Amino acid sequence: MKEFFPNVPEIKYEGKESKNPFAFHYYNPDQIVLGKPMKEHLPFAMAWWHNLCATGVDIFGSGTADKSFGEKPGTMEHAKAKVDAGFEFMKKLGIKYFCFHDVDLVPECADINDTNKELDEISDYILEKMKGTDIECLWGTANMFSNPRFMNGAGSTNSADVYAFAAAQIKKALDITVKLGGRGYVFWGGREGYETLLNTDVKFEVENIARLMKMAVAYGRSIGFKGDFYIEPKPKEPMKHQYDFDAATSIGFLKQYGLDKDFKLNIEANHATLAGHTFQHDLRVAAINGMLGSVDVNQGDFLLGWDTDEFPYDVYTSTAAMYEILKNGGLTGGLNFDAKNRRPSYTHEDMFLAFILGMDTFALGLLKAAKMIEDGRVDQFIERKYASFHETEVGQKILNNEIDLKGLSDYALKLRAPALPGSGRQEMLEAIVNDILFGQ
Numbered sequence: 001m002k003e004f005f006p007n008v009p010e011i012k013y014e015g016k017e018s019k020n021p022f023a024f025h026y027y028n029p030d031q032i033v034l035g036k037p038m039k040e041h042l043p044f045a046m047a048w049w050h051n052l053c054a055t056g057v058d059i060f061g062s063g064t065a066d067k068s069f070g071e072k073p074g075t076m077e078h079a080k081a082k083v084d085a086g087f088e089f090m091k092k093l094g095i096k097y098f099c100f101h102d103v104d105l106v107p108e109c110a111d112i113n114d115t116n117k118e119l120d121e122i123s124d125y126i127l128e129k130m131k132g133t134d135i136e137c138l139w140g141t142a143n144m145f146s147n148p149r150f151m152n153g154a155g156s157t158n159s160a161d162v163y164a165f166a167a168a169q170i171k172k173a174l175d176i177t178v179k180l181g182g183r184g185y186v187f188w189g190g191r192e193g194y195e196t197l198l199n200t201d202v203k204f205e206v207e208n209i210a211r212l213m214k215m216a217v218a219y220g221r222s223i224g225f226k227g228d229f230y231i232e233p234k235p236k237e238p239m240k241h242q243y244d245f246d247a248a249t250s251i252g253f254l255k256q257y258g259l260d261k262d263f264k265l266n267i268e269a270n271h272a273t274l275a276g277h278t279f280q281h282d283l284r285v286a287a288i289n290g291m292l293g294s295v296d297v298n299q300g301d302f303l304l305g306w307d308t309d310e311f312p313y314d315v316y317t318s319t320a321a322m323y324e325i326l327k328n329g330g331l332t333g334g335l336n337f338d339a340k341n342r343r344p345s346y347t348h349e350d351m352f353l354a355f356i357l358g359m360d361t362f363a364l365g366l367l368k369a370a371k372m373i374e375d376g377r378v379d380q381f382i383e384r385k386y387a388s389f390h391e392t393e394v395g396q397k398i399l400n401n402e403i404d405l406k407g408l409s410d411y412a413l414k415l416r417a418p419a420l421p422g423s424g425r426q427e428m429l430e431a432i433v434n435d436i437l438f439g440q
């Protein structure tokens, strides 16, 4: 079997003293953290599209990275070479999962019947490749945003024929996901939104999206798909306004249309920040609603207002994220590196260095978040902050729904003026986090 990355060895854990860039300094798969091996806390996944397809093309210039893997792009030979290269890549890094769009796997043909034949062929090939490895499919999805037919959306399109094509792509992507044993199926509403309300019937479009999702659930369950469907919220880009704006908006939509039993959320870091939230905020909103399913780990750039999909290096953020994930009792999905190398980092070695950075950043985040939980000062502060509801008669009555508005008013009037609530102690808490991150 041809080796695609002969310059890169299997990546091993060497510890923080190591200066070897082709080694993990923090990700130690079998190290026990809070009673579980690190690799179980961190179910890392490779995104087919960025890692095996994207060449660094941007609106100002063509690609810098060679992802031909020795074959002519646009052919099935190339599609198979990507599978071979992808499996070598995942094995060398110890990555257990992959995620894909239908058109990441094969070149899209003019006739959808031909694309579907290619998808059958490539999924047979991937299935064969998976044998004898512990590599699994985390989730699949259909790309319903690149083809010009989806210019006005897929579920939100104005064309009934385009809507049918979206359905056909979802059906096939679900078939392939089930065939490969995928744990989840993602809906990212890339063009499900609008540029102007002057040409848009929002109610009509949102209802049609819900209809399509219901059909997907019914079909998925009928072919034995037991995993979670996910909405991946994003506020904008490519559209000016996207319907799945953030976690809270998506949860409201899922509940309104009775989809909340079959769906959870796939929260992406860079999408949360584009919505004006922190990554931790959207993880928290998903978690407290029982809908934190899977996560796309990357990061944006606060100086740039768009979706830069950088590999995560910010340990403050990965600590906050892992704190939420630990509190959630883990994920039913995984941590998908929906991230790409910067354009000048164009070599095959850079692909590995980027994943080593991301995996070490999340290993550090896990270690620090576990420390935060074991340390207990932050959790205890939050618990004490609300003590008046648990430790006073009036507080208890409120929580037990044993007092009405007039009762509370009578209580307040008798009190005349309340004491100020306790200090928020933000600066003290920030110092504790610094201490946990850098002090010990």
Ligand code: XLS
Binding pocket: 101, 141, 186, 188, 232, 234, 268, 296, 307, 338
């Ligand atoms: C784009 C999204 C996309 C989804 C899958 O911004 O992140 O890649 O994860 O369609």
Ligand code: CA
Binding pocket: 268, 270, 271, 307, 308, 309, 338
């Ligand atoms: Ca993104």
Ligand code: CA
Binding pocket: 232, 268, 296, 338
């Ligand atoms: Ca994503």
